[in-house]
Amino acid sequence: MNFDFATRIDRRQHATKKWLQYDEDVLPLWVADMDFRSPPAIISALESRVAHGVFGYGDVSATLKQTLCDWSRDHYDWQIEKAWQLWVPGVVPALNLAAMAFSEPGQGVLTATPIYPPFLSVARNTGREAQTFALADPVASGEPWRLDLEALEAAIQPNTRVLLWCHPHNPTGRVWNAEEMKGLAELAVRHDLIVISDELHCDLILDPSVSHRPLGQLCPELKDRLITLWAPSKTFNIAGLSSACAIIADDDLRQRFQSAAAGLLPSVNVLGLSASQAAYAECEEWRQALLGELRDNLALVEAHVSRWPGVAMTAPEATYLAWLDLRHSALAESPQQRLLEEARVALSDGADFGWPGFVRLNFGMPRSWLEEALMRLDRLLAEPA
Structure with missing residues (x-):
């Protein structure tokens, strides 16, 4: 069975913590819920x-x-x-x-x-x-x-x-x-x-x-x-x-x-x-398809992080969350706030996890949204060509 992990779903039409926390021009990659539809079997149930x-x-x-x-x-x-x-x-x-x-x-x-x-x-x-x-x-x-x-x-x-x-x-x-x-x-x-x-x-x-x-x-x-x-x-x-x-x-x-x-x-x-x-x-078949999608999304995140001087990431072995170390980047003092204000991408602040200087990025979303968010981050974090 083919499952749809590509469609962008408007989550602002309902009161949704992830999407209503920030202004409409902000892409939210913070709180740990995904932007994919739940499995068809669950919706049917x-x-x-x-x-x-x-x-x-x-x-x-x-x-x-x-x-x-x-x-x-x-x-x-x-x-x-x-x-x-x-x-x-x-x-x-x-x-x-x-x-x-x-x-x-x-x-x-x-x-x-x-x-x-x-x-x-x-x-x-x-x-x-x-x-x-x-x-x-x-x-x-x-x-x-x-x-x-x-x-x-x-x-x-x-x-x-x-x-x-x-x-x-x-x-x-x-x-x-x-x-x-x-x-x-x-x-x-x-x-x-x-x-x-x-x-x-x-x-x-x-x-x-x-x-x-x-x-x-x-x-x-x-x-x-x-x-x-x-x-x-x-x-x-x-x-x-x-x-x-x-x-x-x-x-x-x-x-x-x-x-x-x-x-x-x-x-x-x-x-x-x-x-x-x-x-x-x-929902095992759906879960396996999801894992394939998340692995591809992670590869995309890794490719972009490799172009960001001073930013480090140990690839996650599990979850749909990337933990980025910006302590040696130009944004070291307040990375989450700078990325929000200047790139319009909302990530989770590492200080809330007990480690300032880090951010957590949720890549559980349709690839087109993730690509858009990563390109916004590129403009702030990547070296000029």
Whole structure:
């Protein structure tokens, strides 16, 4: 089947965060949702559900739970159980809820930077102590982004209770390898940490030489201290339908998480449940076509970045996000603002991720839009011919 990834869809006709944040002449390549239509099977499932006409309180069906078990088994060789699944209205609420469920006020919540900005607000939101450590900087190490296990251990304090982890990583696009994850697991066990593994981008592997292995599958020793967060939202472009799943193998952890959620989190909305079932059961062919499109878009981004003096990028192994280092460019002091004002392209500010001097570029969009945005950036960043 041929899928349409080329049509420009007018997203300004509805109230849309990505497209209404900035003036109409700005091309938005910032927030992490794509500008492609969702898969036809999802649209069909939603049309069918809407036609039913009754939208009362929903529940997670046994069919959906089994479908996610099948997806996990077939794609990741991870045998999860239906009983392990707690469906929630989003990964970000689940991060905050986990901090509340598995630590006390004043205890430490630790995460690596750079990182997706909501990670950095969890401690403040929940009255915990914010603790961070830095990933190994490619400029200093001469290697791709990697987990610095020594820095991680040095950051663990006597009051550290929760480690928020992102796997694959947003914003760098790293797919963490087994050695890094085994080291992380050893430290988590030794220091008695609860690990929250946000694996939201696991179905968006771009580099064919690497593969995602869920932390729960790779490190079974974490079973009694691990919460894995999955969702179809990024892969199938249904973030606004607010549907995600916390996979918790340990009965005690699952009960504590569920108790903390009572009265704070609503149930997943009925359209989100219908979309999730269609995504995991019927959309693999679309996902494979999407990956091909994203790989071509990434190649285009790499070609342009190679012409920008002082700008560096380690190619993401996963996600549709490019993490650009402008610390040694002419725009080093305020790159996001300069690019917005002078190129009229909106990117995410690296300062929000804990690393000023960087920007994050979302290349999940029709190629013609991406080409237009990159040409605008060329005029500001590329050397004159």
